[in-house]
Amino acid sequence: MKKRKFLLFTALMLVLSMVLAACGGGDSKEEGGGEGKSEEKPKYMSILTGGTGGTYFPLGGSFAKIVSDATGVSTNAETTGASAENMQSIKDNKGEIAFTQTDIASYATEGKLMFDGNKIENIKAIGTLYPETIQIVTTEKSGIKSVEDLKGKKVSIGAPGSGTAANAEQILEVYGLSLDDIEKQDLSFDESVNGIKDGNIDAAFVTAGTPTAAVEELSATEKVVIVPVEADKAEELIEKYPYYAKEVVPSGTYKLGSEVPTVAVLAMLVVKADLSEDLVYDITKSIFENLDQVTHAKAKQIKPENALNGVGIEVHAGAQKYYDEKGIKAAE
Structure with missing residues (x-):
């Protein structure tokens, strides 16, 4: 009889502990996309x-x-x-x-x-x-004045893992070009600017708020050119990829003599x-x-x-x- 009571008591305690554990589980972090599950501040x-x-x-x-x-x-x-x-x-x-x-x-x-x-x-x-302006950066001495002029040139499309590469590919696309039409380089903004300075690359896609520090640095020693994305091509891009918007690089930025039309994401x-x-x-x-x-x-x-x-x-x-x-x- 005593043994039966002991077993019954043990079973009840086991059930109670399971219930308490289930109730307490709501405070733990969930896998995946659970929102606001951790009430403790991280250190x-x-x-x-x-x-x-x-x-x-x-x-x-x-x-x-x-x-x-x-x-x-x-x-x-x-x-x-x-x-x-x-x-x-x-x-x-x-x-x-x-x-x-x-x-x-x-x-x-x-x-x-x-x-x-x-x-x-x-x-x-x-x-x-704020708007993230897509800036196609080069210098006057490169002779590049249009997106079409990038064909066959050494062009940086941003660091591996950056969003700039997708922007570059999509802009080239509306001009009838692809990454195969350029000598693609995967460089950070700083590396891109140094590459342009050293003559190792011809141009670079830079997706960032203007003024961008790396491009400002380039403008201190070189006459910077921002290659335009014309209005009709911008409209074509926006129709296919609605997260783009028309934007300009303002006159005076990087010592530019006039504003340059382009596009931006946010x-x-x-x-x-x-x-x-x-x-x-x-x-x-x-x-x-x-x-x-x-x-x-x-x-x-x-x-x-x-x-x-x-x-x-x-x-x-x-x-x-x-x-x-x-x-x-x-x-x-």
């Missing part, structure tokens, strides 16, 4: 940016300080190969916040192009920031989906309400009221909470 966060010659890195440095001060979480900006690499790094848990292009974020979440068979499901948007910030709603709210609020602390010229184009325009992927609940409080909605 450290990385903002994945791009190369030192682009716009992401200096902005990321300013954002890291702002976020650290606001959240108490030690946050650092890291140099990377930019957009596509950053998406993969988020998937691989190598960073918590990342800069990317809107088109690349869409490819990642849909498993298209460079993410074919490698869908990224654990990213959510904080919001868009820069955006994304986060790991499982960061808590409260933390992402604090990150979003701190960045958009402390832009006066950002010295880079691009900060003037970053406005919270535009942050939901062109996002293209799901917005994190913490960021959405901030926009809802401010009455911010995506443009119709």
Whole structure:
């Protein structure tokens, strides 16, 4: 009898422990794209940016300080190969916040192009920031004046893992060219500029906010030429790839005598989906309400009221909470 009571008591305790374990499981992080599952703040966060010659890195440095001060979480900006690499790094848990292009974020979440068979499901948007201008950079002495002139030339299309390569391929496409028509080089912005300076390459695609540090550096010693993307070709590109928009490189930028027509995508910030709603709210609020602390010229184009325009992927609940409080909605 005593043995039977003991066995019954043991069985009840086992059932109770299983129930408690199941109830407690909701606080653990989920695999994949579960949002806001971790209520604990991480001790450290990385903002994945791009190369030192682009716009992401200096902005990321300013954002890291702002976020650290606001959240108490030690946050650092890291140099990377930019957009596509950053998406993969988020998937691989190598960073918590990342800069990317809107088109690349869409490819990642849909498993298209460079993410074919490698869908990224654990990213959510904080919001868009500013136009990422596609600049086809060369010098006057190269003799290159049009996209057609790139045929047969040594042309950098950006670092491996960057979003610039997709932009280059799509722009060449609307001009009836392909990557096979150029001597393709896979170089970072800094490497591209040095290659142009040294005469090792003829031109480079640079997708970044203007002015771009690496191109400004080039303009100090060379007469920079930005190859135009004419209006009819821009319209053809936008019709096929709607995430593009018409843009210009303003007169005076890189000592240009007149503005140059081109196209742009948007820069955006994304986060790991499982960061808590409260933390992402604090990150979003701190960045958009402390832009006066950002010295880079691009900060003037970053406005919270535009942050939901062109996002293209799901917005994190913490960021959405901030926009809802401010009455911010995506443009119709």
